[in-house]
Amino acid sequence: SQKIEQNSEALNIQEGKTATLTCNYTNYSPAYLQWYRQDPGRGPVFLLLIRENEKEKRKERLKVTFDTTLKQSLFHITASQPADSATYLCALPPRGGGYNKLIFGAGTRLAVHP
Amino acid sequence: EADIYQTPRYLVIGTGKKITLECSQTMGHDKMYWYQQDPGMELHLIHYSYGVNSTEKGDLSSESTVSRIRTEHFPLTLESARPSHTSQYLCASSESQGTSRKYEQYFGPGTRLTVT
Numbered sequence: 748s749q750k751i752e753q754n755s756e757a758l759n760i761q762e763g764k765t766a767t768l769t770c771n772y773t774n775y776s777p778a779y780l781q782w783y784r785q786d787p788g789r790g791p792v793f794l795l796l797i798r799e800n801e802k803e804k805r806k807e808r809l810k811v812t813f814d815t816t817l818k819q820s821l822f823h824i825t826a827s828q829p830a831d832s833a834t835y836l837c838a839l840p841p842r843g844g845g846y847n848k849l850i851f852g853a854g855t856r857l858a859v860h861p
Numbered sequence: 862e863a864d865i866y867q868t869p870r871y872l873v874i875g876t877g878k879k880i881t882l883e884c885s886q887t888m889g890h891d892k893m894y895w896y897q898q899d900p901g902m903e904l905h906l907i908h909y910s911y912g913v914n915s916t917e918k919g920d921l922s923s924e925s926t927v928s929r930i931r932t933e934h935f936p937l938t939l940e941s942a943r944p945s946h947t948s949q950y951l952c953a954s955s956e957s958q959g960t961s962r963k964y965e966q967y968f969g970p971g972t973r974l975t976v977t
Contacts (some may be wrong), residue, residue: 751903793965848919
């Protein structure tokens with residue numbers, strides 16, 4: 748079955764540094780991959796979508812890469828700020844697609860310290 | 862900010878009670894979803910709807926039921942709550958096919974359910 752792996756350990760970094768989070772997936776080749784941000788007690792918020800034919804995508808301080816050979820996506824936040832502290836979720840469509848459904852990883856918690 | 866609402870935000874209820882979690886969106890989205898999420902864990906899809914009067918169960922088995930009588934409204938019902946139903950329930954919606962943002966999901970704030 749499909750599996751999404753994100754580092755379960757929290758990532759602690761200093762303000763101003765670049766945070767890099769990893770999403771690995773197995774068993775198929777998704778047409779796209781998404782990243783969401785989730786704050787405690789809140790619903791996820793969409794950040795970026797990258798398609799299988801795109802190697803890299805940027806939005807302000809965010810950058811996402813998609814390596815379909817390694818079956819991996821990297822999510823970067825440059826010049827990180829304490830306000831970036833949250834859990835970041837990777838999401839993929841299920842094998843066979845279907846009504847825009849998504850499968851989510853458990854997320855990686857990012858803590859940015861002043 | 863997404864225009865998708867969930868009520869109540871928090872609910873503590875005794876075993877055996879019937880509950881309905883409300884979800885409404887004002888964006889006119891065709892597709893709506895219910896997820897269940899435990900702390901530190903993945904979101905699991907329990908129900909989805911691709912339009913009025915069209916609902917299907919998700920990947921995670923759930924004793925809850927849903928209805929979609931109106932585009933904007935997608936309530937979830939538990940006929941008899943049990944402690945095992947204690948969890949966070951998140952509602953989401955997405956745009957129709959043929960739009961550039963059809964794959965993005967917009968989430969409500971969630972309902973934290975505790976069954977005692």
